[in-house]
Amino acid sequence: xxxxxxxxxxxxxxxxxxxxxxxxxxxxxxxxxxxxxxxxxxxxxxxxxxxxxxxxxxxxxxxxxxxxxxxxxxxxxxxxxxxxxxxxxxxxxxxxxxxxxxxxxxxxxxxxxxx
Amino acid sequence: xxxxxxxxxxxxxxxxxxxxxxxxxxxxxxxxxxxxxxxxxxxxxxxxxxxxxxxxxxxxxxxxxxxxxxxxxxxxxxxxxxxxxxxxxxxxxxxxxxxxxxxxxxxxxxxxxxx
Numbered sequence: 740x741x742x743x744x745x746x747x748x749x750x751x752x753x754x755x756x757x758x759x760x761x762x763x764x765x766x767x768x769x770x771x772x773x774x775x776x777x778x779x780x781x782x783x784x785x786x787x788x789x790x791x792x793x794x795x796x797x798x799x800x801x802x803x804x805x806x807x808x809x810x811x812x813x814x815x816x817x818x819x820x821x822x823x824x825x826x827x828x829x830x831x832x833x834x835x836x837x838x839x840x841x842x843x844x845x846x847x848x849x850x851x852x853x854x
Numbered sequence: 855x856x857x858x859x860x861x862x863x864x865x866x867x868x869x870x871x872x873x874x875x876x877x878x879x880x881x882x883x884x885x886x887x888x889x890x891x892x893x894x895x896x897x898x899x900x901x902x903x904x905x906x907x908x909x910x911x912x913x914x915x916x917x918x919x920x921x922x923x924x925x926x927x928x929x930x931x932x933x934x935x936x937x938x939x940x941x942x943x944x945x946x947x948x949x950x951x952x953x954x955x956x957x958x959x960x961x962x963x964x965x966x967x968x969x
Contacts, residue, residue: 772957782959
């Protein structure tokens with residue numbers, strides 16, 4: 740039971756390149772989230788999903804896209820990478836009915852540098 | 855809209871002493887949850903403790919306790935008998951219990967425990 744798996748762990752992108760950050764979970768959870776953490780800051784919500792086929796924007800969605808075709812996977816797409824997207828990206832699962840008292844489970848993060 | 859404020863960028867404590875990390879929140883909802891997460895230098899997000907807005911007792915988990923003062927909208931984390939391994943970033947977070955239950959984070963407090 741791996742929980743939440745993110746790949747890759749590290750990546751360096753050139754300005755204007757694109758990439759997909761992968762997030763997979765094996766806990767059959769409907770609610771999934773993408774956060775970014777800039778140096779010395781808290782986490783900010785990029786996108787979230789409450790089930791396959793249902794996604795919505797969070798606080799900082801510009802420059803990103805998501806899709807959710809299965810319960811297990813929630814990839815985050817960066818189009819035309821910019822230096823401002825240099826950050827650590829976390830995928831998380833949690834929330835939903837019956838989840839009171841339980842913390843959200845985070846992946847180990849993807850450290851992205853755009854040069 | 856929800857907001858979490860952590861006013862202590864850094865805190866120092868000696869080993870075996872207790873320390874309180876401050877967190878205040880703002881929400882117009884009656885039903886919400888408050889969380890504390892630990893982020894060590896390795897980067898992972900570790901769930902520590904949860905407090906529901908309707909819980910009358912303060913939450914405790916081992917050496918961690920949450921000092922919940924609803925009227926003041928504060929949810930301070932108390933770590934008793936600090937250990938060297940407690941040195942990390944600590945984030946306070948909140949979610950509304952209705953809707954899509956997104957976690958909103960504060961900016962964090964860096965705790966350093968000295969021998």
